[in-house]
Amino acid sequence: MKQIPMTVRGAELLREELDFLKNVRRPEIIKAIAEAREHGDLKENAEYHAAREQQGFCEGRIQEIEGKLANSQIIDVTKMPNKGKIIFGATVVLVNVDTDEEVTYQIVGDDEADIKSGLISVNSPIARGLIGKELDDMVNIITPGGNVEFEIIEVNYV
Known part of the structure; x- marks a missing residue:
């Protein structure tokens, strides 16, 4: 399994x-x-x-x-060296390039996901678009409202 x-x-x-x-x-x-x-x-x-x-x-x-x-x-990401790479468990701060709006997400397992609390499933489109990216990268995420460009301004392993 x-x-x-x-x-x-x-x-x-x-x-x-x-x-x-x-x-x-x-x-x-x-x-x-x-x-x-x-x-x-x-x-x-x-x-x-x-x-x-x-x-x-x-x-x-x-x-x-x-x-x-x-x-x-x-x-447990707190026990891993943070090299600015987005991995499972990381907390990421993004800035919407068009609106300057900041959002913070932690990438978690399916059972833990709660978008209102900023916890997104590792299987969600947003998380899939972020995994493997690094601090200061630009990333395009397809959202229900269309394609949105974000800049990754923080990657925390907390």
């Missing part, structure tokens, strides 16, 4: 979610199923069926997270 790149923070967040699902959510659902069983006939017991459905979602997510963590390649 292909390794899934993720930042140290991304792996920590997945481990926290896994811990919550196993130690809080799973016991809550088991308790809800037990309580619903006490209400008698399971065929027409909506609470029982809802709890079983939640159990299915919870167990599925636990398996998904365990699989991702087992196949993860955790990349």
Whole structure:
């Protein structure tokens, strides 16, 4: 199976979610199923069926997270020498050449991506356009609004 790149923070967040699902959510659902069983006939017991459905979602997510963590390649850019090259995990400050608007992005794994927080997936068009580029390079990125030219003004490994 292909390794899934993720930042140290991304792996920590997945481990926290896994811990919550196993130690809080799973016991809550088991308790809800037990309580619903006490209400008698399971065929027409909506609470029982809802709890079983939640159990299915919870167990599925636990398996998904365990699989991702087992196949993860955790990349800690803070331990790498920063030579100004954009790599997975790097935080990049760009200036839109036309508008002088600055944007900051960190290139992260798919699970960590949150554009509102400036976290972009390594598989996104923007990240794919940036990977391998260097400080002071000009880069054309195809955005929903068209082709935009950016200058790379900062590359940080934080």
